[in-house]
Amino acid sequence: PIAILIFLSLAFNLSAQKYEERFATSADIFEDTSSKKISSNSCSKIASYIPDTLTSELTPMRTVRINVHVIQDGKGKNNFNEEEGRKFIGHLIQNTNDRLNSNVKMNLPKDNMTAVIPIPYRYVLTGDPNNSADNGIYFHQDDTLFAMNKKSKKKDNVYDRRQYDTYGVQKQKVINIFLIEHYPDSVASSTYKPSNDGVGMGPWVKLVGSYHLWKHPHITAKGDTIRFGPWNLGGLMNHELGHCFGLNHTWNADDGCDDTPKSPGCWNFGPPPCEIPSNNVMDYNASQIALTPCQIGKVCMNFFRDKGARDYLVRDWCTYTKERSIIISDGQQTEWNGSVDVFGDLIIENNATLTIRCMVSMPPGSKIILSPKATLIIDGGTITSRCEDGEWDGIVNRFTRRNHPTIVLKGKSKVEKAVHPL
Known part of the structure; x- marks a missing residue:
């Protein structure tokens, strides 16, 4: 022995x-x-960037830096006041992150076998690191830039970048999000629908009409009250930020992803062909809560591109x-x-x-x-x-x-x- x-x-x-x-x-x-x-x-x-659960270390959780600007009119009206706005924005960011944390199965095509994988990014409000009092939420008063006209062919439409040029901060480091409204005289017109609109342009996002919809709940023909809140806006915010990360509308033939369904254009459930509407984030629908593996892979790929989405990430790869x-x-x-x-x-x-x-x-x-x-x-x-x-x-x-x-x-x-x- x-x-x-x-x-x-x-x-x-x-x-x-x-x-x-x-x-x-x-x-x-x-x-x-x-x-x-x-x-x-x-x-x-x-395909090289679609997350694989067996090699999760290659797809780390990313944190996207954002800030939010509320633009009121010159008298401080026609948008959230500071108390309302800070509360609404806090819930908005929580809800957008909750949506990202809860990726769900695609509604379309019917009986599809599209995989459901985790979405590896979240948002964080980011103020000026040199100013401890700056939490990344800002309020401005401006009679020219507080609103837009979605029918306008002039510069005051949704694509107008003057809000970003005038009030944007920490540019190329933080995505600036602007909450603006429709012009009051437009809202007063019976032919103008003050809808919730938006645009995502890389370094900035514009979300339009949230305050009006929040302030004026919709009463249905049956007498039911439908209230607009941060959860409703969360879908649109994820949609517009998706554009900032390189995603296209799913109904476009050239969106770059074979696993995104063509949509019949149904906002919600209804008569055929709308018995099953889309729930994809990059489609127009009431849910906007699902992203496909290809869409997630495309975002992850763009997170490696300098002078693009990578610029807005928390730089934890340097620690x-x-x-x-x-x-x-x-x-x-x-x-x-x-x-x-x-x-x-x-x-x-x-x-x-x-x-x-x-x-x-x-x-x-x-x-x-x-x-x-x-x-x-x-x-x-x-x-x-x-x-x-x-x-x-x-x-x-x-x-x-x-x-x-x-x-x-x-x-x-x-x-x-x-x-x-x-």
Whole structure:
């Protein structure tokens, strides 16, 4: 028995060989020039960004920074006052996030098998970080910009950007949302319907008519009272912000998603063909609560694009968090065909291979750690730090006397902004 224990102890010590480690240099790189890289354009394919529950670390929860402006007329009327407005806006943001937290099955097409997957983004009110009293809600008085005429062919229609040009703050960092109204004389006309309208234009969103509808509940022919509240506006707000994230109306043939249904144009349940109306966020309907996997993938893809949706995200990819390290486990053969934000270290274990084809962002202070039998293939991709004045540490090679990790560069691959460059 003692001899057996000694033998097992020796065997364990041999199997758990100690390794040395150092930062990789250009001498450790194998540049594969023999095979031409066939570009699959996977970096710009929506399918590369559709969340997979088995690799949730590749689709982190994103936080979109927003603020809200209430524009009253010159006397402080014809829109929410400060007490009403702050309460309404607080409930509005809560409701929009609740909708995102509760993705549901698509109504159309009937009996569809479209998957229901979590929506990986939420909104946060964001004031000026240099002003502790700024909570991201603003009130303005302006006789010119408090309202619009949806029938106007002049500049005072829904597409008018003067509200953003005049009152927008933290531009290119926070999406500015404006609550305005219809002109009172238009509302007084029997031929003008003061509906809830909106537009999403990337850096700004405009939501029109909410105060009037909230202030004047609708009485149906049966005498029922229908009240307009934050939950009603939440669907429109998610719709317009969806445009800011690159989503198109679902009834357009070119919306880029095969899993979005063509809508018969039904706002709610009714006679055929409206016995089942759409409930997609990017359609016009009373629910606006469902997003398809393709739509979610398209948003996730656009969250990697600079000078676009990425500009409005909380920049948590620049904060190193060891607990959020990504591990490519022993024996795994993994391909990253889309861009990835790493929030900790990237660890590739023995007998595992990771192929990178797009952009991988590493936070300052992070490392890519290769075990002695690990393989890292950069196939036309770029490993960098997408942080201003930020550098990540570099690639760490762990090696034994017999085994060294393999690093292969193909095509126009890059490893940049590392403290210890290749």
